[in-house]
Amino acid sequence: MQPATLAQLGVIGLLAASLPLAMVWISADANKYRKLVWAVTFLTFDLIVFGAFTRLTDSGLGCPDWPGCYGLANPFLAHEQISAAQAAMPDGPVSVVKAWIEMIHRYLAMGIGVLIMALTAQAWLQWRRNRGAAFAPALPTALLLFVCVQGAFGAWTVTQKLQPVIVTIHLLLGMGLLALLTWMGGRENFLIKPYQAGGDVATLRRVRALALASAVLLMVQIALGGWVSTNYATLACSDFPLCNGQLVPAMDFEHGFTLWRELGKTAAGHYLPFSALTAIHWVHRNFALVVAAGLGWTAWAAWRQPALRRTARLVAIVLVAQAASGIATVFFSFPLAIAVMHNAGAALLVLLVTMLNYKTKYQLETNRSLAQARAKVAPLQDPRPISPS
Template sequence: MLIQLAIIGLLFAVFPLALVLISKEQNKFRKLIAVTLFLTFDLIIFGAFTRLTDSGLGCPDWPGCYGEANPFQAHSEIKAAETLLPTGPVTVAKAWIEMIHRYLAMSVGVLIILQMGIAWWKRKSMRHSPWLPTILFVLVGIQGAFGKWTVTMKLQPIIVTIHLMLALTILGMLVWAWQREATQLVLKLPPLLPRLLPFAFVILVLQIALGGWVSTNYAALACHDYPLCNGEVVPQLDFEHAYTLWRELGRTGSGDFLPFSALITIHWVHRSFAWVVFALLASVAWLSRQQAETKQLGNAIFAVLLMQFMTGVATIYFSWPLAIAVLHNAGAALLVLILSVLNYRVRSSAVPVS
């Protein structure tokens, strides 16, 4: 099975590798990073789709599906499970969604291993240290372990949330690796921007973690209206149970059923903190628009913030439609990508205006 899975991972990596080889770009290594970055972004979105369709346990073992490399070979076991419980967690469709997610993850792993190999092989002639691709390789290994635990620990919320945050960490580091291969620009920026950007990035990451906690606890519909929450400005809150991190899905730390007030708390905190994030990132966007080289990034931040607000509210009023929920997740990943680009450019080449 492991050999078959390795072959499938290699096959999934063939097309992006072909794009690198046929590219007219002179710096093939930078092109490889760019293709890996694009595929990682897609993987994060497909991971959100996997989670939102309840397909995380579509194959109840790891790394294969009922000990097989693909759902075709495990079809009889999957159908037997689906017959017993037609709505899941194991169905033919969910098994394929879960395994395609794993195949895409393996292909990203192959591309990152290739980056690390090239970086060490050509370390004397390359502009940068090979340690960043090496750290990425280590992170991919840790991410694979959390992917396994997501399944074996039955979607335990803290494990799934860390799995998401590691994926975004890898995305941000790939952005950093991609940007450092580009020609450096000298920017004249408002003095506040270099100081504000790192803080804004940390706040964004915290908000995404809160959003991941909403998703992994299935608390997206705990408040059925907006801007009020179930008709109240501040509903009854239960922080003790809401933020007990080490517990089973739907359970308290002591093993009892999670009270609904805890789900309301998880939802309310995420939507309330969103206003802090919105104000801070809007300030970053406004400051970025003051310089021609970063104006497009500032405009992009404004656009994605607007999309995040609209999709967040629409998720509530339209009862969590799949397409809008996936788009909301995509917006979070896109903000990480844009702010990673902006952080790199400001930190590596900015000259503050005195």
């Protein structure tokens, strides 16, 4: 790719970042750093949802090279090449609309990369000045490294022609980036308004364990959902609650869950059998019951803690909506809007479960610190009367 094209893409990334940076700068919030953290979190959520839209509209190869489009900075400049590819294969992955969808996704990703660079630079600058806890640079630096890895998998998604395992890892990294940003936002909120002590340590410890287990279950389910989406197995089971009229249909787990293979092919290069797609869909659908039980139990336990009640309520609401959108996707034969909503629900659950983990962790630490402080003071408060000498 020509240096001029790379420079143009860099300018587009800066322009994509300029609007949120300007909005943070002119906002009434005195803590611009905290505001920027949550702005990047919001945009990362949007990027995940738009990435789902890109995948579900089969636009992942709308521009079959990376980072530009046919070696150029935007589909306008590559219009001739796109039109030629579309004329040669009218039903293929390349079209003007798909090229724009793919490139808008990349532009948004570049803008988020610039914003995370700004966050990291600001953290290190302020940390060198005053060592303030709000600017501890370890997490922003980890975010910067994380987004670089995510960008690499974004490139491999295209260059490896949508190989399912690469696309699924790309999705998981995006969810991981959202979780890290949410954790960082929780830290900034806590430093402004520390949590008040409440609840007993033993109960909070149990809720903490449940919240961690829920995070693991959720990420496994998202990986399975990504595997369904990247293998185009959404409609492999055409009814609900049965799968093609059977409780346990004919399934090919070996080919369905072979990770390293081309899209639509077995590891040997043959076409993937329908029974493999059925296995992929069936596992995702049934593991959803485990996730619903786990997250439901966690929400119920957290609901009983006043400081966690609001987050627990939101987890419960989104969990129900997520189950409904998953069922509706099958009942209505995969309408695009509902499928995108299902992906958005998964991202929202990641955000909420991460926040629940953060709040539980620091609520527990606050209670422990208070208990330790009381234990130190207790020996100094001797209730016995002083006898006269």
